[in-house]
Amino acid sequence: MLDVPDEQADQPATLEFVLDADDVAAVDADADSLVVLRAPADATDYEELPTDATEANGEIVVEA
Numbered sequence: 100m101l102d103v104p105d106e107q108a109d110q111p112a113t114l115e116f117v118l119d120a121d122d123v124a125a126v127d128a129d130a131d132s133l134v135v136l137r138a139p140a141d142a143t144d145y146e147e148l149p150t151d152a153t154e155a156n157g158e159i160v161v162e163a
């Protein structure tokens with residue numbers, strides 16, 4: 100979970116996560132099934148962010 104200061108809440112940003120491909124495979128997932136979710140403060144549901152995941156060298160890089 101990321102908390103963003105109020106003055107930056109409406110600014111665009113890119114999130115990048117690096118995951119071990121073996122850890123992802125251990126939960127029966129792959130790069131194509133990964134998504135990043137956003138939980139707006141005033142919402143009751145999560146929003147799926149446009150997500151790109153690339154696997155190389157035993158790692159999966161997820162960007163949203």
